[in-house]
Amino acid sequence: MTTRHLYLVRHGAADAAGQLTDVGRRQAGLLGERLAGVPVDAVWHSPLPRAVASARELARHLPDVPVAEAAELVDHVPYVPDAAEMPPSRAGFFDGYDDAEVAAGRRLADALVARFARAPASEGAGADTHEVLVTHAFQIAWLVRHALDAPPSRWLGLNSANTALTVIDYRDGLPPAIVMFNDMSHLPSELRWTGFSERVRP
Known part of the structure; x- marks a missing residue:
């Protein structure tokens, strides 16, 4: 049985811009360096600059592996809960989202799942595939x-550290x-947990 292995990566730490x-x-x-031991077939990245630069940096350690943009990986809100689903602590998080933005986010989320969240195609030699997706926490x-x-x-409340x-x-x-989820074992302690607020870092 062939397997599609997806290695999901949040981009590296970025500035306010x-x-x-x-x-x-x-x-x-x-x-x-950590992924250099994996038989990576492709690196896909979000079109946003912090993800593009992260993909290029990690790909220096993966010679001859193709690196390409995937529009589905762009940062977006995949689903806006209705009032009954909304945790009280998130009540104001989605203020200002209109129906068009909500629908566009859902279309992107559906496209992301359709493209990447599935088993390998059955045709061909049947070898496992290994793909790195450099994307965003959401x-x-x-x-x-x-x-x-x-x-x-x-999906709310699931966060990932930078390059976890x-x-x-x-x-x-x-x-x-x-x-695995949010694994940072390739990072020294001083580079871990960026992307989380200071109050929740262990």
Whole structure:
């Protein structure tokens, strides 16, 4: 049975303008060193600059692996809960989202799942595939929620640190398997937990 291995990565630390910082470059390089031992077939990245730069940095350690943009990986809100689903602590988070933005986010979320959250195509030699997706915290949360078959609103509260690694395996006839979530073992302690607020860092 062939397996599609997805390595989900939040981009490296970025500044307020969305550009990768020196810390972010170091994080991405260390992740690239870790992934150098994996038979990676492709690196896909969001079109946003912090993800593009992260993908290029980690790909320096993956010679001859193709690197390409995937529009579905762009940062977006995948699902806006209705009032009954909304945790009280998130009550104001979605203020200002209109119906068009909500619908556009849902279309992107559906496209993300349709493109990446499935087993390999059955035709061909039947070899496993290994793909790295350099994206954003919301998109990782949405794919994890989907893998768990959890209600759509449960993507809220799932966060990923910068360049933390989440791995999901997809096989025909079986539910997706979350192999790891938010793993930072490739980072030294001073580079871990960026992307989380100071109050929640252990």
